[in-house]
Amino acid sequence: MxxxxxxxxxxxxxxxxxxxxxxxxxxxxxxxxxxxxxxxxxxxxxxxxxxxxxxxxxxxxxxxxxxxxxxxxxxxxxxxxxxxxxxxxxxxxxxxxxxxxxxxxxxxxxxxxxxxxxxxxxxxxxxxxxxxxxxxxxxxxxxxxxxxxxxxxxxxxxxxxxxxxxxxxxxxxxxxxxxxxxxxxxxxxxxxxxxxxxxxxxxxxxxxxxxxxxxxxxDITREQLIEIGILIGTDFNSGIRGIGPKKALKIVRDNAFEKILSESVPDFDYLPVKDFFLNPPVTENIIPDYGAVDGAGVTEFLCAEHGFSEERINSVLEKINAGAGQKTLDQWF
DNA sequence: CAGACAAA
DNA sequence: TTTGTCTGG
Incomplete structure (x- = not known):
């Protein structure tokens, strides 16, 4: 994880x-x-x-x-x-x-x-x-x-x-x-x-x-931080047995990343993984759209549909209503 | 995990 | 007021 x-x-x-x-x-x-x-x-x-x-x-x-x-x-x-x-x-x-x-x-x-x-x-x-x-x-x-x-x-x-x-x-x-x-x-x-x-x-x-x-x-670059990750293991590669973050840090500082990697896992091509960290697919132009809490909708969903206690849910909803007034979430500050 | 409530 | 224990769905 x-x-x-x-x-x-x-x-x-x-x-x-x-x-x-x-x-x-x-x-x-x-x-x-x-x-x-x-x-x-x-x-x-x-x-x-x-x-x-x-x-x-x-x-x-x-x-x-x-x-x-x-x-x-x-x-x-x-x-x-x-x-x-x-x-x-x-x-x-x-x-x-x-x-x-x-x-x-x-x-x-x-x-x-x-x-x-x-x-x-x-x-x-x-x-x-x-x-x-x-x-x-x-x-x-x-x-x-x-x-x-x-x-x-x-x-x-x-x-x-x-x-x-x-x-x-x-x-x-x-x-x-x-x-x-x-x-x-x-x-x-x-x-x-x-x-x-x-x-x-x-x-x-x-x-x-x-x-x-x-x-x-x-005293490292982001690329070196990624290399540390690759040495110890990420979600995308296994890492080298016996190498934890401390050793990995020393290795990248000594500019020995490629050497250690090719010695330990000669068949592993780390470039796609490194490139994935540097240039992952992302969606640009995101504008988060905040709205008001739909109290009735929340109660319907949690209480009517999923059996939550109306008392518990409503007391929390009242608490945030009292604090926020009519403001929507993003207008809070 | 977070809230409610009891016990300290 | 603080801290521990139980319960929620």
């Missing part, structure tokens, strides 16, 4: 106050939905579902998070993945295999009564399918939030939109948009709360990564 360059980015993660996040943001839609689907589950891994068995975890996550964004003056544009490049097919089939196996293990764990294992395997088996995407788009429309299908990778489209100034930053838990050239990437855009991870409690706060800071701090 994404390029694993976290360990060389720690110094460049800046805590971001919500006020500083006001503005337009290009969200990696598939990434956001995946997060909701993996985390919003019961203890045994069962997702939230309506009475017809349709998964609704993502709708819950989206609704409550988006209303928070509206309150905070963040105008999202959701970007969904389009057609993957040919060289991603190996990754895609590998992931599918992992998920199918996880689904079998989930059922098995449930049979044995191992709730925790069932939860873990349920998470691993999570897939963002067409039904999930379509229902999400429906909710976005009702909430006046624009979205688009990228011609190829969503992260590439998001990066392009940052570069063009169409949005102020991209939002994803993955770092790929940096390789695609996004000048600003925001992460952890969740309501801050303490999380307990093995007896330790830590607060997860929103953070911003600025590409220029990363590149000047590491």
């Amino acid at each position: 994404g390029v694993a360059i976290r360990d060389i980015l720690t110094e460049y993660k800046r805590p971001a106050e919500w006020d500083r996040l006001r503005g337009r943001a290009a969200f990696d839609g598939n990434n956001a939905l995946y997060q909701f689907l993996t985390t919003i589950r019961q203890a045994d891994g069962t997702p939230l579902m309506d009475n017809e068995g349709r998964v609704t975890s993502h709708l819950s996550g989206l609704f409550f998070r988006l209303t928070n964004f509206i309150e905070k003056g963040i105008s999202p544009v959701f970007i969904f993945d389009g057609k993957p490049p040919e060289f991603k097919s190996k990754t895609i089939s590998e992931r599918r295999a992992v998920k199918e196996k996880a689904e079998i293990q989930r059922v098995e764990a449930l049979k044995v009564g191992d709730i925790q294992a069932a939860f873990r395997h349920a998470r691993s088996s999570t897939r963002v399918d067409k039904e999930i995407i379509d229902s999400s788009k429906r909710l976005l429309s009702l909430m006046g939030i624009p979205y688009l299908d990228a011609p190829s990778e969503g992260e590439a489209q998001a990066a392009f939109m940052v570069s063009e100034g169409i949005v102020d930053y991209s939002v994803s838990q993955d770092y790929d948009s940096l390789l695609f050239g996004a000048e600003k990437l925001a992460r952890n855009l969740t309501v801050s709360r303490k999380r307990k991870i093995r007896s330790r409690t830590i607060t997860v706060n929103p953070e911003i990564i600025t590409l220029d800071e990363v590149l000047s701090g590491l």
Whole structure:
């Protein structure tokens, strides 16, 4: 899932106050939905579902998070993945295999009564399918939030939109948009709360990564950052066994990228991958079109159609109405 | 994950 | 007010 360059980015993660996040943001839609689907589950891994068995975890996550964004003056544009490049097919089939196996293990764990294992395997088996995407788009429309299908990778489209100034930053838990050239990437855009991870409690706060800071701090170019990605592995190539971000950084600084690559994987032609990061297919001339929240429509969709509690939904809708008055989302600031 | 509510 | 636990659909 994404390029694993976290360990060389720690110094460049800046805590971001919500006020500083006001503005337009290009969200990696598939990434956001995946997060909701993996985390919003019961203890045994069962997702939230309506009475017809349709998964609704993502709708819950989206609704409550988006209303928070509206309150905070963040105008999202959701970007969904389009057609993957040919060289991603190996990754895609590998992931599918992992998920199918996880689904079998989930059922098995449930049979044995191992709730925790069932939860873990349920998470691993999570897939963002067409039904999930379509229902999400429906909710976005009702909430006046624009979205688009990228011609190829969503992260590439998001990066392009940052570069063009169409949005102020991209939002994803993955770092790929940096390789695609996004000048600003925001992460952890969740309501801050303490999380307990093995007896330790830590607060997860929103953070911003600025590409220029990363590149000047590491003293590399974007091309070299892409090369680091290729060495350790991206969604589009496997990477070299035994090379992590630290070693990869040293390699590109020593200008040994081509040498190491040709020694380790002589049959691999990295150029198409590198070129894909530098010049991905994107849609130009995007103008995000924001609208007002259709409260009645949202209630109809979430409550009547999918069984959400009218009380809960309405109280949140009232809250944003009180704050925003008659303004549409984009007029907030 | 985010909201609601209880307990501290 | 802060922190922990439960539940949502």
